Amino acid sequence: MNPEKISQILANYETDQSSIISILQDIQEALGYLPKEAILQVSREMNIPLSRVLSLATFFNAFSLEPKGKHPIHVCLGTACHVRGAQLVLEKLERELNIKSGETTEDKEFSLDEVHCVGCCGLAPVVMIGEDVYGKISQAKVPGVLKKYKEGRRKEEKDAKTHT
Ligand code: FES
Incomplete structure (x- = not known):
């Protein structure tokens, strides 16, 4: 600070x-x-x-007293998303990341939070990772989506090693 x-x-x-x-x-x-x-x-x-x-x-929900992850994940639990299984998607993310909603992973890569309507209800259920929007997401798609960000990190680490 x-x-x-x-x-x-x-x-x-x-x-x-x-x-x-x-x-x-x-x-x-x-x-x-x-x-x-x-x-x-x-x-x-x-x-x-x-x-x-x-x-x-x-x-205010917009404020956080804890540092957020490099990839902040927001799961929409607004009505349209809720009725299309957003809660199950949130639970899957909690299991995959081994954290609860509101928490940040130990390696500070991901944080997980709930939001209420991100304004694209036609794509429900919706998850945002940073600025990326994932519509019509399901429990089954969660590991594949996370993999993209985890691979990004592995690539960064590899590049760092290559350049040292
Ligand atoms: S309720 Fe989820 S985007 Fe509107």
């Missing part, structure tokens, strides 16, 4: 309480999550009680 980075973000805003959500959004965007130290710094520098900053950071 870089305290100067947080100070730069804070400097872009008026330090009144109305800016707090925008500030937390900017930190989340810059760091990928809201580290504890960043929340403490915001509370201190904006003179807002820590409990208030924490309650905002935990209230």
Whole structure:
């Protein structure tokens, strides 16, 4: 965590309480999550009680207090996806990655989260991995989809070895 980075973000805003959500959004965007130290710094520098900053950071789904994986997976559990078996897809992902929804794999490659409608209900059930959208996904397709990202990592490791 870089305290100067947080100070730069804070400097872009008026330090009144109305800016707090925008500030937390900017930190989340810059760091990928809201580290504890960043929340403490915001509370201190904006003179807002820590409990208030924490309650905002935990209230909104868009904020995460944990670092997310290199490939953030979002499983849509909105109505259209739910009725087409999204819950089963989520459970399959949990088994394949050996994590629960809301968690990140130990190697920090994947994180798994639920969302409620990503706006392409015609493709239900939908899973997003980073910016990639997988429509009409099923339990059976999950291993193949994950393999693509796992192979990407193996290739990166191989390339790194080749170049050293
Ligand atoms: S409910 Fe899943 S995309 Fe709309």
